[in-house]
Amino acid sequence: MSVTFAQGFSAAGIEAGISAAGKKDLALVVNNGPLDAAAGVFTPNRFCAAPVVWSRAAVSDGHIKSVILNSGGANACTGEAGYAQSKATAETVAGLLGCDADDVAVCSTGLIGELLPLDRVLDGAKAAHAALASTEQAGADASQAIMTTDTKPKTVELTGSTGFKIGGMVKGSGMIAPQLATMLCVITTDAVVSAGQLQAALAVATEHSFNRIDVDGCMSTNDTVLLLASGASGVEPDSDEFNKLVSQACASLARQIIGDGEGASHDIKITVTGATTEEAALACGRAVAASNLLKCAISGNDPNWGRIVSSLGTVPPDVAPYDVEKVTVDVNGVRICEHAGAGRDRSEVDMTPREVCIDIDLNAGEAEATVWTDDLTHEYVHINADYES
Amino acid sequence: MSVTFAQGFSAAGIEAGISAAGKKDLALVVNNGPLDAAAGVFTPNRFCAAPVVWSRAAVSDGHIKSVILNSGGANACTGEAGYAQSKATAETVAGLLGCDADDVAVCSTGLIGELLPLDRVLDGAKAAHAALASTEQAGADASQAIMTTDTKPKTVELTGSTGFKIGGMVKGSGMIAPQLATMLCVITTDAVVSAGQLQAALAVATEHSFNRIDVDGCMSTNDTVLLLASGASGVEPDSDEFNKLVSQACASLARQIIGDGEGASHDIKITVTGATTEEAALACGRAVAASNLLKCAISGNDPNWGRIVSSLGTVPPDVAPYDVEKVTVDVNGVRICEHAGAGRDRSEVDMTPREVCIDIDLNAGEAEATVWTDDLTHEYVHINADYES
Numbered sequence: 012m013s014v015t016f017a018q019g020f021s022a023a024g025i026e027a028g029i030s031a032a033g034k035k036d037l038a039l040v041v042n043n044g045p046l047d048a049a050a051g052v053f054t055p056n057r058f059c060a061a062p063v064v065w066s067r068a069a070v071s072d073g074h075i076k077s078v079i080l081n082s083g084g085a086n087a088c089t090g091e092a093g094y095a096q097s098k099a100t101a102e103t104v105a106g107l108l109g110c111d112a113d114d115v116a117v118c119s120t121g122l123i124g125e126l127l128p129l130d131r132v133l134d135g136a137k138a139a140h141a142a143l144a145s146t147e148q149a150g151a152d153a154s155q156a157i158m159t160t161d162t163k164p165k166t167v168e169l170t171g172s173t174g175f176k177i178g179g180m181v182k183g184s185g186m187i188a189p190q191l192a193t194m195l196c197v198i199t200t201d202a203v204v205s206a207g208q209l210q211a212a213l214a215v216a217t218e219h220s221f222n223r224i225d226v227d228g229c230m231s232t233n234d235t236v237l238l239l240a241s242g243a244s245g246v247e248p249d250s251d252e253f254n255k256l257v258s259q260a261c262a263s264l265a266r267q268i269i270g271d272g273e274g275a276s277h278d279i280k281i282t283v284t285g286a287t288t289e290e291a292a293l294a295c296g297r298a299v300a301a302s303n304l305l306k307c308a309i310s311g312n313d314p315n316w317g318r319i320v321s322s323l324g325t326v327p328p329d330v331a332p333y334d335v336e337k338v339t340v341d342v343n344g345v346r347i348c349e350h351a352g353a354g355r356d357r358s359e360v361d362m363t364p365r366e367v368c369i370d371i372d373l374n375a376g377e378a379e380a381t382v383w384t385d386d387l388t389h390e391y392v393h394i395n396a397d398y399e400s
Numbered sequence: 401m402s403v404t405f406a407q408g409f410s411a412a413g414i415e416a417g418i419s420a421a422g423k424k425d426l427a428l429v430v431n432n433g434p435l436d437a438a439a440g441v442f443t444p445n446r447f448c449a450a451p452v453v454w455s456r457a458a459v460s461d462g463h464i465k466s467v468i469l470n471s472g473g474a475n476a477c478t479g480e481a482g483y484a485q486s487k488a489t490a491e492t493v494a495g496l497l498g499c500d501a502d503d504v505a506v507c508s509t510g511l512i513g514e515l516l517p518l519d520r521v522l523d524g525a526k527a528a529h530a531a532l533a534s535t536e537q538a539g540a541d542a543s544q545a546i547m548t549t550d551t552k553p554k555t556v557e558l559t560g561s562t563g564f565k566i567g568g569m570v571k572g573s574g575m576i577a578p579q580l581a582t583m584l585c586v587i588t589t590d591a592v593v594s595a596g597q598l599q600a601a602l603a604v605a606t607e608h609s610f611n612r613i614d615v616d617g618c619m620s621t622n623d624t625v626l627l628l629a630s631g632a633s634g635v636e637p638d639s640d641e642f643n644k645l646v647s648q649a650c651a652s653l654a655r656q657i658i659g660d661g662e663g664a665s666h667d668i669k670i671t672v673t674g675a676t677t678e679e680a681a682l683a684c685g686r687a688v689a690a691s692n693l694l695k696c697a698i699s700g701n702d703p704n705w706g707r708i709v710s711s712l713g714t715v716p717p718d719v720a721p722y723d724v725e726k727v728t729v730d731v732n733g734v735r736i737c738e739h740a741g742a743g744r745d746r747s748e749v750d751m752t753p754r755e756v757c758i759d760i761d762l763n764a765g766e767a768e769a770t771v772w773t774d775d776l777t778h779e780y781v782h783i784n785a786d787y788e789s
Binding site: 055056057058059085087088089090093122123124125231232303304307308310311316317318320321323324325326328335348350351352353387388389391392393394395396397 | 444445446447448474476477478479482511512513514620621692693696697699700702705706707709710712713714715717724737739740741742776777778780781782784785786
């Protein structure tokens with residue numbers, strides 16, 4: 012279903028010959044209104060890609076009619092020629108839809124540093140436009156067209172208590188780090204909401220979802236999250252419920268990214284409790300999530316708490332005050348570290364589930380935060396070292 | 401030669417049965433004077449090991465007569481019992497040498513979270529004391545006894561223009577990150593220098609050597625660098641030359657750690673020039689050195705500049721001001737990125753040498769810094785995932 016789950020949206024996903032993988036590689040999402048409210052969040056990477064520059068400006072007035080997305084090339088670090096490609100793509104879509112080019116957002120993902128085969132993108136835009144539909148299949152096609160090293164499409168569908176709907180799709184598997192990830196995400200809703208409401212909901216939702224996952228610590232040049240509202244349901248949602256559902260949609264999509272992390276054999280959920288502030292909890296969680304040694308140990312099914320506390324110990328005391336003697340670490344419910352030393356024997360930890368829960372209690376306060384990462388496997392190295400360049 | 405290169409030092413390296421690997425695992429270094437000046441630098445990890453707590457206090461008065469080092473166990477996160485082991489070890493050595501226990505430094509490396517087999521350590525101390533010699537072989541034995549996943553011993557020997565000597569040994573291969581590394585290092589000199597001079601020389605030297613290497617971003621609990629002066633040469637060195645040689649010794653040992661990084665197939669030298677400040681250059685270099693994606697690409701012999709600039713782009717502008725359009729990136733002398741886009745074709749880069757030089761010019765100022773890392777290989781994952789736990 013993905014982006015066509017909410018009323019007022021059509022979509023398509025087609026094979027345009029952009030990706031060398033010979034798969035669907037171009038998606039089009041169109042908001043058929045009556046509203047065209049939109050909000051966006053983008054990578055803070057200073058080497059951000061041409062489509063990010065274009066789309067950030069396009070969404071700045073709170074209105075987007077359509078999003079065109081391609082896999083098979085990031086159009087990043089491609090200079091003025093790359094920007095001209097994003098602009099031409101938006102203009103082509105605008106011509107097909109009869110709207111302004113700055114009502115069209117553009118998203119690209121793939122290799123950095125190469126221009127796109129523009130003819131194929133523009134021909135693809137026309138073919139996608141011809142294929143637009145509001146069906147379940149059309150939404151599914153779009154979610155497949157944006158995949159790169161993803162092994163499966165990632166979508167979400169939620170319904171509010173008053174009948175409004177939220178649907179979404181995301182791609183992302185590697186180059187995933189806090190401050191977004193190499194991910195493109197489009198979420199649609201048929202609720203009657205303003206651009207300001209959308210932006211507020213999206214800011215909170217991304218902060219607690221996409222900004223708390225880390226596959227490999229590598230921030231992308233192309234990250235884009237767009238939230239579009241058609242108003243087609245006619246329902247003005249309760250704003251708390253709407254915000255909560257947008258957060259739930261982002262959390263679900265972020266969780267799916269972790270579940271499909273490049274080469275991963277375990278998803279690692281790191282919850283830090285008992286911190287003095289949420290920032291302190293987050294800093295501790297991120298430090299643990301960034302440890303290659305821990306990620307390797309987990310891939311070898313070893314709940315190596317020494318690698319957990321040695322990462323925790325790198326967070327400066329002014330960032331996260333705690334007493335090392337009071338910290339406890341549980342892995343999958345077994346307290347294997349306490350009093351800065353060994354607790355129960357780590358052989359008691361069942362490491363067979365894909366999801367590994369690391370619960371760290373700093374015993375210093377009341378704040379907490381959760382971050383997600385993947386283990387580091389032979390397959391991750393294989394994907395990122397032995398690729399065809 | 402290592403620590404016995406300078407006059408006034410004896411050493412031993414023996415098999416004490418501490419390490420499961422069945423290798424030399426206990427080293428003893430003794431300063432026979434006439435001076436016993438010493439300086440030390442230790443891990444800032446908050447979960448620092450018992451021997452670090454002991455040795456930091458021991459060296460704080462500027463005097464150390466002897467250092468005992470073991471592989472086969474880190475004695476980290478072992479609580480009061482672990483501290484008692486470090487203390488008992490120092491007391492045993494002190495009894496053998498007829499000095500105070502707080503003139504004996506203790507260093508341990510190996511698995512975190514387990515106590516040492518203390519009887520073997522203490523028996524080993526006696527055997528090592530009996531084997532003490534000032535020969536080349538004795539120094540070599542000591543440098544072998546501290547190895548863990550190291551594939552070769554790492555030593556340095558330098559002679560000043562006025563005849564004083566500096567020798568040293570280090571171990572370290574994984575859990576290597578800025579702010580020291582999982583490394584134990586003992587450097588000896590026969591120069592006539594004060595503890596204050598030693599500390600000043602060592603602080604500068606470690607900042608520009610061990611603090612600028614990063615195998616896997618993981619900070620250890622046990623890092624220790626000790627610098628001992630016997631004064632046995634009778635030479636009072638020029639202080640500039642002495643500082644320079646200590647820096648050179650540390651740089652050589654740090655370079656050897658990178659050359660023996662766990663599983664590494666390439667050593668990566670990242671030099672950032674044209675920065676507004678050295679801190680800015682360093683922040684950029686560290687960001688690039690921390691990229692798993694780049695490290696995988698290099699192991700696959702791909703000079704993937706997209707992964708270089710996407711890492712560079714994560715450094716906030718207030719930390720390192722630069723204009724992305726002006727940044728250039730050379731890999732092994734080939735300018736493959738300029739004007740935030742592709743430069744010469746990356747197929748022109750010869751990736752066959754083990755050493756890969758990444759030269760980044762920010763074109764924003766005059767400051768520069770160099771950091772070192774290793775590539776990320778299947779073998780790294782194998783070493784850190786498939787070990788016997």
